[in-house]
Amino acid sequence: MPPQPRTLLDKVWDAHVMATRPDGQALLAIDRHLLHEGSFHAFGMLDHADRKIRRPELTFAVADHYVPSRDRAGPIPDPEIANMVSMLAANAGRHGIRHFGLDDRAQGIVHVLAPEQGLTLPGLTVVCGDSHTSTHGAFGALGFGIGATEVAHVLATQALWQRRPKTLRVGIDGVLGPHVTAKDVILAIIAALGAGGAVGHVLEYAGSAIRGLSMEGRLTICNMSIEAGARAGMIAPDDTTFAFLEGRPYAPKGALFERAVAAWRRLPSDEGARFDREVTLDAGAIAPTVTWGTSPETALPVTAAVPDPGAESDPTKAGQMRAMLDYMGLTPGTPLEAIAIDRVFIGSCTNSRIEDLRAAAGVLRGQKAAVPGLVVPGSGPVRRQAEAEGLDQVFRAAGLEWGEPGCSMCVGINGDLVPAGERCASTTNRNFPGRQGPNARTHLMSPAMAAAAAVTGRLTDIRRLGGR
Amino acid sequence: MQPFTTLQAVAVPLDVANIDTDQILPARFLKKPRSAGYGNFLFHDERRRSEAVPLDAAPYAGAGILVADRNFGCGSSREGAVYALVDGGIRCVIAPSFGDIFASNAAKNGLLTVTLPEETAAALRARLKAEPGASLTVDLPAQTVTDPGGSAIPFDIDPFKKRCLVEGLDDVALTLEHAEAIAAYEARAAAEAPWRVPG
Ligand code: SF4
Numbered sequence: 001m002p003p004q005p006r007t008l009l010d011k012v013w014d015a016h017v018m019a020t021r022p023d024g025q026a027l028l029a030i031d032r033h034l035l036h037e038g039s040f041h042a043f044g045m046l047d048h049a050d051r052k053i054r055r056p057e058l059t060f061a062v063a064d065h066y067v068p069s070r071d072r073a074g075p076i077p078d079p080e081i082a083n084m085v086s087m088l089a090a091n092a093g094r095h096g097i098r099h100f101g102l103d104d105r106a107q108g109i110v111h112v113l114a115p116e117q118g119l120t121l122p123g124l125t126v127v128c129g130d131s132h133t134s135t136h137g138a139f140g141a142l143g144f145g146i147g148a149t150e151v152a153h154v155l156a157t158q159a160l161w162q163r164r165p166k167t168l169r170v171g172i173d174g175v176l177g178p179h180v181t182a183k184d185v186i187l188a189i190i191a192a193l194g195a196g197g198a199v200g201h202v203l204e205y206a207g208s209a210i211r212g213l214s215m216e217g218r219l220t221i222c223n224m225s226i227e228a229g230a231r232a233g234m235i236a237p238d239d240t241t242f243a244f245l246e247g248r249p250y251a252p253k254g255a256l257f258e259r260a261v262a263a264w265r266r267l268p269s270d271e272g273a274r275f276d277r278e279v280t281l282d283a284g285a286i287a288p289t290v291t292w293g294t295s296p297e298t299a300l301p302v303t304a305a306v307p308d309p310g311a312e313s314d315p316t317k318a319g320q321m322r323a324m325l326d327y328m329g330l331t332p333g334t335p336l337e338a339i340a341i342d343r344v345f346i347g348s349c350t351n352s353r354i355e356d357l358r359a360a361a362g363v364l365r366g367q368k369a370a371v372p373g374l375v376v377p378g379s380g381p382v383r384r385q386a387e388a389e390g391l392d393q394v395f396r397a398a399g400l401e402w403g404e405p406g407c408s409m410c411v412g413i414n415g416d417l418v419p420a421g422e423r424c425a426s427t428t429n430r431n432f433p434g435r436q437g438p439n440a441r442t443h444l445m446s447p448a449m450a451a452a453a454a455v456t457g458r459l460t461d462i463r464r465l466g467g468r
Numbered sequence: 469m470q471p472f473t474t475l476q477a478v479a480v481p482l483d484v485a486n487i488d489t490d491q492i493l494p495a496r497f498l499k500k501p502r503s504a505g506y507g508n509f510l511f512h513d514e515r516r517r518s519e520a521v522p523l524d525a526a527p528y529a530g531a532g533i534l535v536a537d538r539n540f541g542c543g544s545s546r547e548g549a550v551y552a553l554v555d556g557g558i559r560c561v562i563a564p565s566f567g568d569i570f571a572s573n574a575a576k577n578g579l580l581t582v583t584l585p586e587e588t589a590a591a592l593r594a595r596l597k598a599e600p601g602a603s604l605t606v607d608l609p610a611q612t613v614t615d616p617g618g619s620a621i622p623f624d625i626d627p628f629k630k631r632c633l634v635e636g637l638d639d640v641a642l643t644l645e646h647a648e649a650i651a652a653y654e655a656r657a658a659a660e661a662p663w664r665v666p667g
Contacts, residue, residue, distance in 0.1 A: 015661075018646065018649050018650055018653040019646045019649045019650075021628065023626070023627050023628045025628055027643065027646055027649070027650070029650070029653055029654070029657065031664050038498060038546070041502070041547065041548075049640065051640070057665060057666070058665065058666075066499070080499050081499065083499070084499050118666075119666060121663060121664075123661070124664065129545055129547075130544075130545055131543065131544050131545040131569055145545040145569050146545060146569065146572075147545050147546075147547035147550070147569055147572065147573035147576065148547035148548075148573075149547060149573065149576035149577065149639070150572065150573075150576070152640070153639055153640050153643065156640050156643075156644075157640060157643045157644065157650065158650070158654075159643060159646075159650060161628075161639065161643070163626070195485075195486045195539055195542060196485075196486065196538050196539030196542060196565050196567075199539070199565055199566070199567070199568055200568065226543075229539060229542060229565075229567065229568070231568045231569065250666040250667065251663075251667075252662075252663035252667060253667060256662065256663055256667075257663075259663075260661075260663045263661065295485075295486045297486070316483060316485075316537065316590065317485075319483060320483075320484060320485055320537075323484070323518065323520060411495050412495060412496070413495045413496060413498060413499070430488070430490070430543060430544075432488045432490045432491065432543060433490070433491055433513070433514065433517075434490055434491065434494050434513050434514075435490050435495075438494070438513050439513075439517070
């Protein structure tokens, strides 16, 4: 009998199961454990139980959530924030973990840094106490976010008990229209699935439109899998993946790289592999997309209008729409392009890689921004590359600020907040109430769309504005 | 962790879908140690801003149960959201669906998540809105939620999760019983896929 065709997830999963329990839970080996400042609870649990880190050489600590995006010359002024950054350094030092701190040239957002350094590889399991660990699936790895108790568990055992998730194949065939990017694709997918639509599933993104994306674009797609409720999203590794990895600091080298590539070529889902669910989208039908509400599922083509709760037959849903409109300060029927913004933010683990900055700079070159804004590269290497290409000059000349790498205004915990009541065009991944600051209003979009909004001062169809 | 067996408590209806962990615990409180009293930060901004989270309304004083709409606890992996609920006195959340990471964080901190069908959860919320301050009884060993009228609604739960909650078990100790399997696996992986350990 021929072997049962398997999915990409099946192959990565099967290769990491160390034991199974009668109830079906598997003890999964973890290959990469990434930590950030928020891991202090987990270190506390580890210390409290007097346990050691089982595999420090597979554990990496990155300062990103609390680091300042401006002026890093002096000490961090806020003592609580300074404490978060130094606690990570101290915990990493004490346990012998490689630490990418503020003074490290590679420092950046953990989900930008790990792929860039070659820490994320096809077929690996990658965990981090951060829900956007789904990003790493762009390489055909199984990456997922975990909570503090699970972080402590991985530190102590390099393993996690997990139930095999269901699989959902998202097929996107065809050619993306002009100025339609990976961000628009993933927003369209989330709108189609719903914010909780993929709970319990691992998404596999497939089809010609996905295969045509760069690694940067694939990272953007997988990054937002969690916004559809999926803990992980994966894309089969191919020549684009291998070319990206070759020569990266922590990637295998020489003969070992060749051997790894040969193994990685066997990872893609087999012909005839069965998925629990399948969804298909037509790439050509996806428009530049923005969100209007306080859930990423409220994504619409920028050509649409603010929806009317009066047209919703379910009273609970209509009530929820009204609450979102109220929070966002929007009136039903307003064309999205008529919505004026107060500020732009270009950055975050979704859209702060070099390709994102090039796209934004392409729109802003020779233009003045009508509103203030902040551009924060995802890592030191991205920042230096952008500066070598003169992109920082484009942003500065347009009147935007050019920051130091980190999470910054995506979550605002380093102090970069959207002021209450202000409306921000943002390349981030979450428009939740209060996400970018108490009573801040967030519209999610691609870097080119955020740049276009900066130029006109309102949500804008990039296709109308042109650029690059 | 504190074992969970049965709970009779005032239940709060939350008619909001997609309540994310940023709302349950705003990010600026994440840098606080647990000893700062995470219960003080529970729904910190939402309960002040919106009547949709009526935790401060008199009939809900001392509430121990939340009954919410779909996708409760979506978003960030912050376990602090669970600390805020537990430290704020909530021991059980009932909803049609939950964010995956939230549900697993909850189980590890003695917070029971009960998944009920959309209509059942909606009916329960309607009943609690009609009788503000009414109590529910949650019996984990029997896997039932009893509504204010006395009818018992059965629910499903992963058997291992149930056992951990009922017995208050610590996962790491259970895992370390598999130390030999882990060591054998690691030796095999090192030979078959040496790139798994970064160079
Ligand atoms: S950039 Fe935003 S979403 Fe990404 S890890 Fe940082 S805070 Fe989380």
